[in-house]
Amino acid sequence: MKQLESFEIPRTVIFGPGAITKTPLVVAGLRAGKILIVTGRSTTLHYASQVAQLLSGYTVDVVKYDEVDLEKTGYDLVLGVGGGRPLDMAKVYAYIHKKPLVVIPTSASHDGIASPYVSYVLSRRMYSRGKIVAPPTAIIADTSVILSAPSRLLRAGIGDLLGKIVAVRDWQLAHRLKGEEYSEYAAHLSLTSYRIVASNAARIRNFAREEDVRVLVKALIGCGVAMGIAGSSRPCSGSEHLFAHAIEMRLQEKNDEAIHGELVAIGSIVMAYLHGIKWQRIKKIAETVGLPTTLKQAGVDIDLAVEALTTAHSLRPDRYTILGDGIDREAARRALENTGLL
Numbered sequence: 286m287k288q289l290e291s292f293e294i295p296r297t298v299i300f301g302p303g304a305i306t307k308t309p310l311v312v313a314g315l316r317a318g319k320i321l322i323v324t325g326r327s328t329t330l331h332y333a334s335q336v337a338q339l340l341s342g343y344t345v346d347v348v349k350y351d352e353v354d355l356e357k358t359g360y361d362l363v364l365g366v367g368g369g370r371p372l373d374m375a376k377v378y379a380y381i382h383k384k385p386l387v388v389i390p391t392s393a394s395h396d397g398i399a400s401p402y403v404s405y406v407l408s409r410r411m412y413s414r415g416k417i418v419a420p421p422t423a424i425i426a427d428t429s430v431i432l433s434a435p436s437r438l439l440r441a442g443i444g445d446l447l448g449k450i451v452a453v454r455d456w457q458l459a460h461r462l463k464g465e466e467y468s469e470y471a472a473h474l475s476l477t478s479y480r481i482v483a484s485n486a487a488r489i490r491n492f493a494r495e496e497d498v499r500v501l502v503k504a505l506i507g508c509g510v511a512m513g514i515a516g517s518s519r520p521c522s523g524s525e526h527l528f529a530h531a532i533e534m535r536l537q538e539k540n541d542e543a544i545h546g547e548l549v550a551i552g553s554i555v556m557a558y559l560h561g562i563k564w565q566r567i568k569k570i571a572e573t574v575g576l577p578t579t580l581k582q583a584g585v586d587i588d589l590a591v592e593a594l595t596t597a598h599s600l601r602p603d604r605y606t607i608l609g610d611g612i613d614r615e616a617a618r619r620a621l622e623n624t625g626l627l
C-alpha cells in the first residue's frame with residue numbers, strides 16, 4: 286500500500302491591477318503585529334515602502350534580502366516584495382521561524398512565486414538547512430506593478446517556462462531509467478504552463494497589455510503549484526536549470542550575475558538538442574519574444590558555457606537528466622555549435 290502523502294499550496298491568490306492595495310485586508314486575516322518585509326536591493330525597495338505605508342497600523346521592518354538576519358526573532362508575519370531572490374529569502378525566514386508568508390511579486394521573471402522551494406543557487410549560498418520550505422499562505426500579484434517592470438524581466442519569465450519541456454523530459458527519463466517517482470499530473474501542469482505561453486508568445490511578447498502579463502503570471506503560478514504537488518522542483522527544473530545554475534554559481538564567485546530566465550532559455554535550447562526533441566521550436570519562440578539565442582547575447586563566454594555543460598550533471602547527483610554522468614568538452618562544444626548558440 287502507498288504511504289500517506291501531503292502537499293501544501295497557497296491558500297489565497299489576489300490577482301489583477303491594483304491588487305497591492307488589498308494587502309491590509311490579507312494581513313488583517315493573519316493576525317500580525319510585527320511584520321518583516323524582505324525586498325530587493327534597489328528598484329523594488331520602492332514597492333516595499335509602498336506596502337509598508339499601506340500597513341501603517343503595524344510595526345514594519347523593511348530589509349533587503351541579502352541583509353536578512355535569519356536568527357532575529359519577534360516577527361509574526363513575513364512579506365516578500367520583489368523578484369525571485371527576495372521571495373526566496375522571505376520563504377526561508379518564514380519557514381525557519383514558522384511564520385505565515387505573503388508574497389508580492391514585482392516581476393514575472395521566475396516561477397518561484399507559488400512554489401514551496403528556495404532555489405538551488407540561493408540555497409547553496411545562504412541556506413544550508415535544505416531547500417524545501419513551504420509555499421506562501423497568500424500571493425498578491427498586482428498586474429499593474431508587474432506590467433511596469435522592465436520587459437526584459439518579463440521575457441525572462443517566458444525563458445523560465447521554456448525549460449519545462451526539457452525538465453519534464455528529464456523527469457520521464459529518470460522515471461524510466463532510475464525508477465524515480467513521477468507525477469503525471471504535476472508534469473502536465475508544468476507542460477500546460479509552457480504550452481499556453483509558447484502558443485501565445487507572438488501576441489504577448491511586448492507586454493503591452495495587462496492581459497499579457499496575466500497569461501504569464503498564471504502560467505508561473507501554475508508551475509509553482511506543480512512543484513508543490515510533485516514534492517520537488519522536478520517538473521520545472523532539469524538539465525536546462527543545471528546548466529543555468531552552473532553559470533550562475535560561477536558568476537556569483539566573481540560577484541557578477543545574469544538573468545535566471547535568460548540562462549534557462551539558452552539551456553533549454555541545448556538540452557532539447559541533446560534530448561533529440563525540437564530544439565528549433567524552442568529557439569524560435571525565444572527569438573520571437575526577444576530572449577537571447579546566442580551565448581554572446583546572453584553575455585556568457587564560450588569557455589564558461591562549455592565548463593557549465595561538462596560540470597552541470599555533478600551539481601545535483603540525485604537528479605538524473607539527459608546529461609547522465611556528464612558529457613565531454615568536445616560534445617559540449619558540438620552541441621553549442623549545432624544549435625547555433627556559438
Ligand SMILES: NC(=O)C1=CN([C@@H]2O[C@H](COP(=O)(O)OP(=O)(O)OC[C@H]3O[C@@H](n4cnc5c(N)ncnc54)[C@H](OP(=O)(O)O)[C@@H]3O)[C@@H](O)[C@H]2O)C=CC1
Pocket residue numbers: 324325326327328329330367368369370371373391392394395396397398400401402403404405406407430431433434435438441445518544545546
Ligand atoms: N524558489 C523557486 O522555486 C524559484 C526560485 N528562483 C530564483 O529566483 C531568482 C530569479 O528571479 P529574478 O526575479 O530574475 O531575480 P532577482 O530577484 O534578482 O531580480 C532581478 C532584478 O529584477 C529587478 N526587479 C524586480 N522587479 C522589478 C520591477 N518591478 N521594476 C524594476 N526592476 C525590478 C530586481 O531589482 P532589485 O535590485 O530591487 O532587487 C533585480 O535587479 C533566482 O535566484 C532563482 O534561483 C527561480 C525560479 C524558481
Ligand SMILES: O=C(CO)COP(=O)(O)O
Pocket residue numbers: 396397402403404405406445518521522526527
Ligand atoms: O528555477 C527553478 C525552477 O524554475 C528552481 O529550481 P531549482 O530546484 O533548480 O532551483
Ligand SMILES: [Zn+2]
Pocket residue numbers: 395396445526545549
Ligand atoms: Zn527557473
